[in-house]
Amino acid sequence: MENSMQRLPGIGKQRARLFARLGIETISDLLQYFPREYEDRSHVVSLGEADGEAGLPVLVCGTVGTIQELRPRRGMTILKVVLRDETGSVEMTWFNQPFKKKQFHTGMTVTAFGKIEWAYGRRQMNTPDVEEGRPHGNGFMPVYGLTDGLKQNDLRRAVRAALALARQEPELLPAPCVATRHSVQPRLAVYEQMHFPVTREEQEKARQQLAYEELFDMQMGLLLRRRKEGGRQGIKCGPNGSLLRQLFAQLPFQLTRGQTAAFLDIQNDMEGEVPMQRLIQGDVGSGKTVVAALALAKIVENGYQGALMAPTEILAVQHYEEFCRLFHDLPVRIALLTGRTGEKERKTLLAELDAGTIQILIGTHALIQADVLFADLGLVVTDEQHRFGVRQRAALQDKGRSPHVLFMTATPIPRTLALSLYGDLDVSSIRELPPGRKVVKTYAVGESMRQRIYAFMRKNMAQGQQCYVVCPLVEESENVDLQAATALYDTLRTAVFPEFSCGLVHGRMPGKEKDAIMEQFSSGAIQLLVATSVIEVGVNVPNATLILIDGAERFGLAQLHQLRGRVGRGDLQAYCILLAHQGSEETRQRLHYMETIHDGFALAEKDLLLRGSGQLFGYLQHGLPDLKAADIIRDVSLLAAARDEARQVLQAGVDETHVLAALSRRFGASFERLLNN
Structure with a gap:
């Protein structure tokens, strides 16, 4: 119970289950659940100065005035709360959230963060983020990844409570297995700066310390595994016979x-004398x-x-x-x-x-x-x-x-990065495709081309070929994404391609049901397969010649390349259509790379240059533990330094029992990956 989430105020069994969906089982897990981004709340703007023309959210603080609840029609409520300071006022509004009324009373001080807009002749903040009292620390407010049933304020309250508890019980704060040369700031301060930094510089300094310690621990585990493997007698094979x-x-x-x-x-x-531990990485179809x-x-x-x-x-x-x-x-x-x-x-x-x-x-x-x-x-x-x-x-x-x-x-990454990631494995890379394999022709198009795409798909299927349609990611809700996928499937099956046999696969299907659909597609009984982004990796359907990725702007370069690999596995010319609804300059560049580059390793290099951070070709899936603060791409120099220091520590001699216990505490069940992958 010492590390249980239920020790925190307001978190019972039901709420703890919601946190568990995010991988947060303990208070230590919560402290390592770092924000995905930060909102700049370092400057409080007076209500008289707050201007909605810039279209950016602002932080304001004032006193609650009138509180009014309207019911314009049955089943609809509008809550209006006036916020005032000495320079002006703004009307905060919430639709169909009557429970919010209980949170306010006239004269209380609140801080609100949101966009100010002109509506009906007055300034309004529609559904602002509101907290009682004056701003906490006047810094940057964390924004966390969520799941259905949890809001940002739920996470923030829980993290503040966890940090308060850690002041009395420092053992709740994860520590490296051995103090590293980067462990300079006090642990509590580092975690506070990661969750509620006052400046960007403060947050990045804290992140680098935690990232180095995390990478150091990971390398210690990999090196210990390598040492264990090196001590085993393997099967020594003779020359080729x-x-x-x-x-x-x-x-x-x-x-x-x-x-x-x-x-x-x-x-x-x-x-050789030692058991082989080798990874072959090669592009789809290599x-x-x-x-x-x-x-x-x-x-x-x-x-x-x-x-x-x-x-x-x-x-x-x-x-x-x-x-x-x-x-x-x-x-x-x-x-x-x-x-x-x-x-x-x-x-x-x-x-x-x-x-x-x-x-x-x-x-x-x-x-x-x-x-x-x-x-x-x-x-x-x-x-x-x-x-x-x-x-x-x-x-x-x-x-x-x-x-x-x-x-x-089939998830290639740059060679130099592979050597850093797989300190415990030998890596072989296959870059070329077999002779005769045609390049998948890739086109990035807009919504105006949808009907022409459907016509092209109809022509291909009429000739006996098969097609994939990958549904767009809608938001961070699996339920909403699944609803969107089902709706698109129903539209294609009934209104667009009623003459062809269609199937649907998604991540929530029972394994046997999904296998049955995939088998029907593989055998040709299904001509059009609609899928979420969980299309079976490695399934070989040579007759599938076209994949339409709907909402391509929502997918990363690595994921797009992996999805493209579902087609082009036979002698027929294959096509990948990237249907994008909108996108930034970076999105356009990403789609351009997909149109012009077909080698997975070259795309991995471009991804590294384009993003400089994030999961490159799913590196977390290669048996390494989930990293909380470190980013393998951005921190590749930190990783190299951590590996060198870990090697020096092991060579100098260290209490392996203590190290193993510390690694188990940090990585939990995933620690086994370090030793057994």
């Missing part, structure tokens, strides 16, 4: 330079699966078994079918295990796996069940590894004795 030579000979294509280099890296790892097949062939010819785990059943089936084609007529037994495998077939399969007659097992989460026993597992391949939990990946690896491990991901 006849099975690999036969597989190379019957490949229906020549490997690209990137594929060849990646396999040479894997070959050297597997012929041929990572073939490299994985070569690695599995190498482990098989050395007398061991291999396993490949995919995040969805449809992807596992596609891998199985591809492996059957690649290993055609070769003496390798390949099997598929998913949740849909029949009981009788499963029993036979497990017996053969335990006996060692099945050499390569491909499947989903079904591979990690307790009764799945390998005779001698030597290589574990995890596809789209960020889709699995730490325990799931570890459970598969534990079925062998220090097996080699290969991760695959």
Whole structure:
């Protein structure tokens, strides 16, 4: 209970559940839930000076005068509260919020923040942010990410209460596992400056200290993991033998330079003394699966078994079918295990796996069940590894004795950044696409082109091809986004494309229902798939030739590129239409990059230059803990310095038990990613 959110005033079980939706389970979590931006409330403007012409919100302070509640018609209320100071007045209004009336009484002092506009011959502030009393600290007011049921003031009150509690109980404030050279300011002051800074400079100075400490801890965990891996005896494979030579000979294509280099890296790892821990990152369609097949062939010819785990059943089936084609007529037994495998077939399969007659097992989460026993597992391949939990990946690896491990991901990032991020993994990058693969033609257009786009989609589907439509993100409410997606699906299904079979997938669907829809789309039974931005990564539908991304201005460059990768996976020319409703200069630049650049690595570099911050190609999904203050892109120099200091600390000798305990406190359950990813 010491660290429970329910210790804070006004937070019971129900409210605690709302905070938990934001990942805030404890007071320490709340103190690390930093604002996403700040409103400048450093200057109080007198009501006489407050001017609505600039269109910017202002901070005013005054005394409440008249309070009036109007009911112009049934089901509608308007609350009007006059705010006065010695220079003038403004009328604050709220629509359909009758409960607000109880918050005010004549003569009380309040601070209001909002836009001042002229309406009906008087100055008004429509739904301003109001707090009782004079401004807190005359600084910058935090703006937090929210969930349905929580408002900004709820977060601010809770954070203030948590900071007050931390003054009496400093252990609530997360601390680095070892004091770093950047740990100069008192911890309480640093957290206060992050949440309620007086100046931008103060906030950035506090952020840098916390970011450095966070990155230092992360690097300590990665280096400890590397040390642990280095002490294990791996499976030392021999030089390439006849099975690999036969597989190379019957490949229906020549490997690209990137594929060849990646396999040479894997070959050297597997012929070494230490278990391989390698990540292959390559753009969508770059041929990572073939490299994985070569690695599995190498482990098989050395007398061991291999396993490949995919995040969805449809992807596992596609891998199985591809492996059957690649290993055609070769003496390798390949099997598929998913949740849909029949009981009788499963029993036979497990017996053969335990006996060692099945050499390569491909499947989903079904591979990690307790009764799945390998005779001698030597290589574990995890596809789209960020889709699995730490325990799931570890459970598969534990079925062998220090097996080699290969991760695959389709989210490329710049090489120098990868080396900083994956201090514990060796990284291979595949940059080229296989010969013959056509570039996806990409066009950024406005709303006026919608009907022409629909006509083009109709023409493609009439020729037997398939299309995706990705729904726009509306706001930070999953409910609202889902409603928008359902509405667009209904419109397309009934009014626009009634002659074609349509399907809808979204993040709230049960897994089996989503898999069933995706399978129908993959088989061609569904011609148009409407989806939120959670389209299955890696699903291979060569017949899908067009993707329309509605509201493209709301998506980041990385996400747009990943979505584009859903098409262009066959011999037909594919198209990506970016339908933007509005956008800033940065948005226009982002869409221009999408039109002109098709290489994921080059786009990653542009993203780095364009944004300088934020999640670059989903780096948080690569098994690292969620970072609260640090930004991998903006803080890449801090990360390098933190890695160097962490290495020096470990070399000088440190109490590892203390370090591990501190890392567990900071990162919680996600700490396992540092040691087991």
